[in-house]
Amino acid sequence: MMVLKGVFAVLVPTRFLTLCAHFFILVCLLWDKEENLRLCLLKYNSEYANYFNNEYVISLALSLGSVAVEFSGFLSGISMFSELHCLLSSACHTVAAFTWSISYVEQWDCSIPYGWYILCVCVGIPLLSELILFMGFIRRVSSH
Numbered sequence: 001m002m003v004l005k006g007v008f009a010v011l012v013p014t015r016f017l018t019l020c021a022h023f024f025i026l027v028c029l030l031w032d033k034e035e036n037l038r039l040c041l042l043k044y045n046s047e048y049a050n051y052f053n054n055e056y057v058i059s060l061a062l063s064l065g066s067v068a069v070e071f072s073g074f075l076s077g078i079s080m081f082s083e084l085h086c087l088l089s090s091a092c093h094t095v096a097a098f099t100w101s102i103s104y105v106e107q108w109d110c111s112i113p114y115g116w117y118i119l120c121v122c123v124g125i126p127l128l129s130e131l132i133l134f135m136g137f138i139r140r141v142s143s144h
Contacts (some may be wrong), residue, residue: 016094019071025100026064029144040110047104052110059115065091066119066127077135089126096122 029036037056041049068090073079080086096118108114 002020008081008086009082011083011090012080015074015080015086015090015093018090018097019067019074021097022073022093022100023064023067025097025104026067026108029100029104030060030064033060034109036104038112039107044110055113056110056115059113059119063096063115063119063123067122069079070126070130073134078137079130082133085126085129085133088129092122092126 026033033053033056035054037053041052070079074089079089099118099122102108103114
């Protein structure tokens, strides 16, 4: 039986749990988007309401897709044991999960593009790191 030693004993489960938390909060937000946006969109006319609704759904869908790509890299083992990537991913996904949770509870204003900020910072950075690790893995495999 393989036992994780040292830093991996903490980082691997932490990364898995933060990815799960971020994934599930995104699914919940997409599932309950009407309720989440209802109060926020009341003060806008239908044109702006449709714009903010589309922006919200697109940012959540892109975030969900990016988290799914990172999940596949993690579960395939390509990036599971990269210490720096595990730490970066755990930190970013923790911040993203908390931020999305707070936005849901507090009913943030729709006119602020916080979904895009979270996508760029808390999802884009780990996704870029994941893709760099994946390209390195492909390069190592193809060189043998």
